[in-house]
Amino acid sequence: MRNTARWAATLALTATAVCGPLTGAALATPAAAPASLYAPSALVLTIGHGDSAATVTPQRAVTLSCAPTPSGTHPAAALACAELRAAGGLDALAPRDDVLCTKLYDPVVVTADGVWQGKRVSYERTFANQCVKDAYMSDVFAF
Incomplete structure (x- = not known):
């Protein structure tokens, strides 16, 4: 022993x-x-029907990470990241000129929470209808 x-x-x-x-x-x-060569860019994106995110339960939600490579549950992560980079962020997205929409009021609210290029983001926007939303964000909120 x-x-x-x-x-x-x-x-x-x-x-x-x-x-x-x-x-x-x-x-x-x-x-x-260094922890990373890229500033973090990871967002949770949601879509719901209603006037504001406070009164609407999201109907769909995805994750989108853009650095160092596009990933997440977003179905077109690479296209969405490219669109956000080209615009310079969510607030800078502009509508396309080639889209004509009806004036039907069926509000769609989108949100984005997380980090974009190292800065905290909390974004909410209400569109008059689905067509108007798609005119502004062809790839980012296409899920």
Whole structure:
């Protein structure tokens, strides 16, 4: 029984002596390196029918991450990220000129919450109907 205890203690001390310096070096390396070369861009996008997000339960929701590569549950993540980058963010999206919509009032509310290029975003916009929403955001809220 004494031999087993001696071997266990020897093995534990040897492992600590050999692996101890390696764990310290491994822990110090990530702190010295930058966390990422890209500013984070990750959003949760929702769509619902109604006048405001406060009174509407979202009917659909997806995630969209644009850095370092487009990903998430958005069906066209690459196109949505490209559209957001080209516009400079959600607030800068402009309507397309080639779309004509009726004046039917059937409000659609969209929201985006998360981070865009390292800055916190909380976006909400209500459109008169689905056609008007699609004219503004052809890829971002197309899900």
